Each structure stands twice: as C-alpha cells, then as structure tokens.
Amino acid sequence: MGMVAQMIGGKMSMVPDLSFPMIDVRDVAKLHVQALTKKDINGKRFIAARKQTTHFLEIASILKENGYKKASTKKAPLFMLKLIALFDPEVKALLTSVGKHPTVDISDTEATFDWDPIPLKKSxxxxxxxxxxxLQPDNQA
Structure with missing residues (x-):
C-alpha cells in the first residue's frame, strides 16, 4: 500500500522495473475460510497469489487511466536506481529484484479451492x- 500511496501522491516520479506475486487481501480471507471447511487438506500449504506476477508499471497504468494523474508510467533507468540506492536504503533493498519477474505455481491452490481472484484493476x-x-486529515489521529 505504501507504493500505491507514493504513486497516487506523485512521490514516485518513475517506476522501477519490478514485478511481484500479488493477491488481494480479500482473496486471502476467502481462501482461509475455504481452508477451514475443506476436508483432507490439514497440514498442506498453498500459494495465494495471482498466476501472473504484477509489474509496478501495470499498477501505475491502471491508476493513471482511472484519474490518478500523479501516477507516473515512466520506467526508471537502472543506473538512476543504483545512484539513488547510495542514499536510500529502501531503494537499495529493491535493487536485487529489479529486472526479475518471478513466477509462482498456484496449480494446487486452483485445483483445491473454488477461487477466482479479484481482478487486478479492481484490487x-x-x-x-x-x-x-x-490519508484524509479527518481520519488521522
């Protein structure tokens, strides 16, 4: 959520070449409820994620196309990220993942549960x- 806050607030002027397995928390809740009532899965582990990894650029594009004008869809060059990483520990931590697009196998999850993930755009x-x-002032303590 922090990244989305930065995107919609215009604090992320460029988007890093990052993608990650994403899932809506409501989907996690649905899977947990189903797991409580499903027979013969005690002790088994399941991956809760979308089939396709989600790229930061996808998120930024969805935001921009839906009225969040401050969301940038410009891709950050690697050399710039490396320079920023010298001063920003969060960016430094992300560097090892830049350019990598991990995959996850959710076939067991799909086969076991009646689950259709919430569409990415809605999430x-x-x-x-x-x-x-x-972030609205009346919601802050």
Missing part, C-alpha cells in the same frame, strides 16, 4: 481509494 483501484481515505 488496485480499491487499494487506491483505501489509501486516499486513510
């Missing part, structure tokens, strides 16, 4: 609205 826009709501 991103709901998250953005949630972030906006949390």
């Amino acid at each position: 991103v826009l709901d998250m953005a609205r949630s972030v906006e709501q949390a």
